[in-house]
Amino acid sequence: MQSSSFPLIPVRDSSATAMVRTSALFVLVALLCLPWADLSISTRDPWQELARLGWGLLTPSFDNPLTLLEALANTLAFALQGVALGAVGGFLLALGYRRAAVRRFAAFIRAIHELFWALLFIQLAGLSPAAGVLAIAIPYAGTFAKIYGELFEEVDPSARQALPVGTGALSAFFFTELPQCFAHMVTYTRYRLECGIRSSAVLGFIGLPTVGFHLETALKQGQYSEAAALFYALVLVIVTLHGWMRAKLLPLYLLAVLVWLPPVAQFNGALVWRFFSEDIVPAPLRQGWNGEGLWRWLHALWSSQIAPGLGNTLVLALLALIGTGLVTLLTFPAISHLFGRPVTRAGGHFFLVLMRSAPEYLLAFVGLLLWGPSMLPAVVALSLHNGAIIAHLVGHYSDSLQLRDDAVTGLNRYLFEVLPRIYRTFLAFTLYRFEILMRETAMLGILGIPTLGFFIDSAFTEFRFDRAMLLLLVTALLNMSVDMLARTLRRRLHLSSQPESL
Amino acid sequence: MSGAMTSPVLFHLDEAVIGYGSRAVLRGCQLSIATGEKVALLGESGAGKTTLLRQLRSLRPADVAWCPQNTGLVPMLSVFHNIYMGRLDRHSFFYNLLNLVHPLAQPRDEIAALAQQLGLQEKLFTSVDKLSGGQQSRTSLGRALYQQRPVFLGDEPVSAVDEVQADQLLQLICARHETMVIALHDVALALRYCNRVIGLQGGRIALDQPASACDPAELLRLYAHA
Amino acid sequence: MSIRKRIAAARRAVLAATLTVVSSLASAQTFTFTAIPDQDESKLTERFGRIADYLSKQVGAEVKYIPVKSYPAAVAAFRNNQVQLAWFGGLTGVQARNLVPGSEAIAQGAEDTAFKTYFIAHASTGLKNSAEFPAAIAGKSFTFGSKGSTSGRLMPEFFIRDHFKKAPDAIFSRVGFSGDHSRTMTLVESGAYDVGVLNYTVWDDAVKQGSVDTSKVSVIWTSPTYPDYQWTIRGDVDAAWGKGFKQKVQQALLDMKDPQLLQAFPRTGFVPAQNSDYAPIEKTAIELGIMDEIM
Structure with missing residues (x-):
């Protein structure tokens, strides 16, 4: 010692x-x-x-199985279209994810809940399938941009460094980052489809014809057997997702949902104009500039x-x-x-x-x-x-x-x-x-x-x-x-x- | 010091300090490499071989076939695609994209021939994550060879293969490039294929002489701790 | 065989229901209405499909019903001319008519001329029914119904502010929005909230059907009356469907006597109405800061 x-x-x-x-x-x-x-x-x-x-x-019980099937089909239709569109948009944004402006934009659009996007689009495009599809696609594009973008950033840079000098940016991207991230991207996109189905169901709460439409009613009215049937149906779709969602079948599914629920909209020019020129203008400014009124408005809201x-x-x-x-x-x-x-x-x-x-x-x-x-x-x-x-x-x-x-x-x-x-x-x-x-x-x-x-x-x-x-x-x-x-x-x-x- | 002084100088470093950011790896580098020289870089790991090679690459990016030590392969792509990447800079994006999706006849034939020389003919359409370390190393070398540049810069290009293969590959490299600078750890190979040896030690160029003048025992001292 | 038939029927039903929104846009000549009833939102399409058939027969034009769930979505559809006629709550109607110049209230439920709100409380609060405003609700937890509801939000908030001269947040320990009259009843019955407010017809129906345990929850105050649900129609329907169309629709509504049809709302019948009937609602909404003053 x-x-x-x-x-x-x-x-x-x-x-x-x-x-x-x-x-x-x-x-x-x-x-x-x-x-x-x-x-x-x-x-x-x-x-x-x-x-x-x-x-x-x-x-669980549901009187009308056809209504249930129809609601499920609609739920899938909104989800598939929205997620597909969101993935494409997110991919494009991800290409520029190194830029702070793109990152902020992506953070901006995904900060807003699907329901609020839907309420916005309903103002502009009416209660139309396109409103529901866009309500999912836009915030999802923001999320996809973040996830894809970070995947691209975190890829092992050695492959890119080994490329001959002078290789074009797109060629380099398609031969190095993209193949290395592709499997992750597919896994993640598939996972987001599950989220998309949930989002699509929730859009029913404001009136799009998905499972949520009936689920909200059943819950509100305390019809729990009916709610349970709807809930279980949704769970079933999500649980079996890995079984039926195959890459090869995806084009078929997309085609099917486009036929089932064409993403049309009715844009009313006058309303769109009014929305931007009047509706979203702060109330005190609608009759012309009113600095003091605006200040009071902002202060009260704050x-x-x-x-x-x-x-x-x-x-x-x-x-x-x-x-x-x-x-x-x-x-x-x-x-x-x-x-x-x-x-x-x-x-x-x-x-x-x-x-x-x-x-x-x-x-x-x-x-x-x-x-x-x-x-x-x-x-x-x-x-x-x-x-x-x-x-x-x-x-x-x-x-x-x-x-x-x-x-x-x-x-x-x-x-x-x-x-x-x-x-x-x-x-x-x-x-x-x-x-x-x-x-x-x-x-x-x-x-x-x-x-x-x-x-x-x-x-x-x-x-x-x-x-x-x-x-x-x-x-x-x-x-x-x-x-x-x-x-x-x-x-x-x-x-x-x-x-x-x- | 070195031979072939009559040939044009390719690389010239004058009392250069080389490093990353503010961290210097090599100091006082005085170096000239001329066309036609076959240079071996020796030194223990961490001596700065990679750093020096990178510096040389940045001096003449358009003339250099580059073969990095960490193979830099894209694991999920095939041997064909990884070798094809050696010429991404020569084609338009759409031509490249087409070959990514479906290899066209011309590059396929070229690359198949190259793969044959590298002993990879059977693995042409196997993704490189399914290859052995030696095969991956050869794929990486294939990508550098496919670049068809006059100057070969290789960072331990043959360290993952056995002696017989190393011999063959170095022959291939020598035959296809006018000039080369290769980091090696095998002194015997260095003396066999190169006409000039540069030894790095303690962050400096410790030795620079014609291969013919080298004493193998002296070279081994580069690997002794200071 | 029968399965194939059923699938075909399903497909038709789907096209009719899901894409009504779309198709109704395409053919501008299909007169379309929507309704968010104050209770039992289930099977809307079936129940209101019958109303559509009735109206179609009465006015001699194709009439469709589209289901819409939320107040903002319903008003958006009205504004967008996806629906030309709507069964709105008092407040929603006022808001919709503000957003769509020229639109009019043409009929209201017989009960809606003098609608009421019930204040209900859980038994443990010890609050009892009285004719006086129940000032003892201060400090309790409290739930409104839906944010845009007249009987579940606007008018009760008005009476509360009128009495306490304070905003609900400053009076109650917590203020929730159950989203629905039935939910309010359930939540107060279970004691999750101490006090709630709801549409009197929903309560009365629940008591009649025995679906509420009156030993746990009871009415403690009945509000003064006010106008509520009404049919609102766009001003440009005459231009699209011909002169006098608006009147025809109004008459058809007033003539609706079949109890089975009326049960969908549920009302005992319809009486004429006009925009000015709802001036008090508008005034209240502005006072409460739910609407901006119209300049």
Whole structure:
């Protein structure tokens, strides 16, 4: 014991440290938000309604199967057309993704929820199939631009460096980046089709003839058996997606949906003109320039809607982000080949597909019955829904890990073998989800949480497109800031966003 | 110092400091390489061979057939496509795109002939991610050869193949290029195919002499830690 | 065989229903209407298809119904001339007529001349029915119905502000928008919200059918009356379908006596209406800041 103290102090230089710090930062910020988050529980007799809901889920029934099939066909038609158009648009944008202007534009268009795009297009193109297709295609193009663009950026540059000097930009792109990203792009696009089917269903909430059209009615009227039938039909389509969606059949499907639901629109020139020249002009400016009036208008909107909306949106999205992370970490082992047995995995898949197919509205409603109106049901609904989506992706990613033959099992395997390996991917997925969470807070007006989306919805209900535009602009700016922040963070952490399967 | 002083100078470095950003890798580089020279670059890994080669490439990008150490192959494309990429700069985008989707007869025949010489004839339409390390290395070399430039710059182009193949490949490179600068780690190969040897050590050019004047034992010292 | 027939029928049904929107645009001569009823939105196409048949017979022109769910979408379709006639709530009608100059309210439900809102509360609040405005609702959690609803939002908010001289946010512990009258009933019945407001016909029907447990939730106040649902028609229909068409449509609506048809709304009948009937609604909307003052 005479040895002279410890000569070496080990340096803390682990790749894990940076990731742990980032996670801790987010948890800390979320904790700081807690005082502003109303998570109170107030409820009395939820059980009767929940029992009815549960009974409905056990006894799905639908009077008219043809109506159901028709709604499903429409749902697929909007989804396929919208996602296809969005993928093409996103691909073109991705070619210029190195430019900040393109990135901002992409962040802008995807910040706006599909429902609001639909409400905008309905103003311009009437209640037409084209409005629904564009409502999906535009925000999806923004997302595709981001994911494709980041894939292109993160491609191993050695192939490009080996090309002869003087190779044209397009030739180089088609021979190096594109082939290297193609498989990821296909996987991701297919995953987005699943999202597109959900989005398409949700567009039914405002009147497009998709599954959501009937689902919303059934939920509102408390016809839970009917709602269950619609919900299960949607789940079935999503679960079997991998079976029927084949690259070779895609042209056929696209042709079929174009025939089934031609994306026509009726643009009324006078209305379009009025929309841009009058409807979206701030009310105080419609009779000519009125600086003071505009200032008062802006000020009133800022203090009554924008400021509280921003605050609520951020607090809710942050808390939901942490919840989403927790749900993911807890549930992804349920579908991973590294854990459990085929039976438990099947159960895991079933749970995750239910959670990610269920509209947040439904989950929030159940939460509302259970805990009363507060941010709690909102956080739980968003966390469950988005956590199920990310758990699905992380679970699949974990299947690609090669563990050594004598690796430990159970909890030790989770902590020592799997978690460190998946954490980077998990973090990238989850951070990416943040902007989606902000957008989805719009759906939860039933909980009485005035987020930005809540006010945008109100503005549309009140036919005040000037306000809607201003609020949409604020939302888009918020999203662009978050996108820039995430980019910085990602670079600092070298998080490959692994966008092949976000 | 070196021979062939009568030939035109291709590359000239005068007390150059070469590096990345503000980080210098090589200092005080005094170097002239003339047309017709066959130069071997020796030195232990990290000595700056790659850096020097990159610098040379940037001096005459249009004359150089470039064969990087990390093969720079596109894994999911076939041997044909990867070799074809050596001439992407000579064709229009649409011609290139056509060949990406469906190889045309002329480039196919040219590349098949080249692949034959590289021993890759059977793998012409196999994606390179399904090839062995040696085959990938030969594909990468094929891409450089297909460029058909007068100057070959190769960064360990034969380090992933066995001795017999290395011999054949270096013969091929020599036969098809007037001038070459190759980083090698095999001293015997260097002396067999090159007429000039440049040794790098400690961030400087430590040795630069005709191959005929080299003592293999002295060259090995380049690999000894300073 | 029968399957093929069914598929063919389905295809026709789909074309009729899904693409009505499209086809109705193509042939401008198809008179199209929409309706968002205040309760039971299920099987809209079937129920209102019968109304379309009736109107078609009465006015001697092809009439179609297209289902629309949200108020903004319905008004957009009206504005875009995709529908020429619409069964709107009081507030929505005012908004639509502001956006489409020349359009007119031509008929309202017999019940809509004196419509009412019920304030309902969960039993645990201890609030009881009274003729006085229930001031004790302050501090409770509270839910409106849909944001654009007259009976579920506009008028109750007016009465609340009128009494407290404060905005709902400043009065209640939380203000939600259930989105629908039935939802409001369910949410207050389960105690998720303490207090809610809804269309009186929805409540009365639920009580009649026994679908609400009145030991858990009860009406604590009935609002003063106001005009609500009405048929609004575009001003340019005479130009498209011939002089007197508007009157023919109005007459057909007023003549609708078949209880089965009326059940779709549900109303006992229709009486004449005009734009000025809704001036109080408009005034209230402007006061509440839901509409901008028309300059």
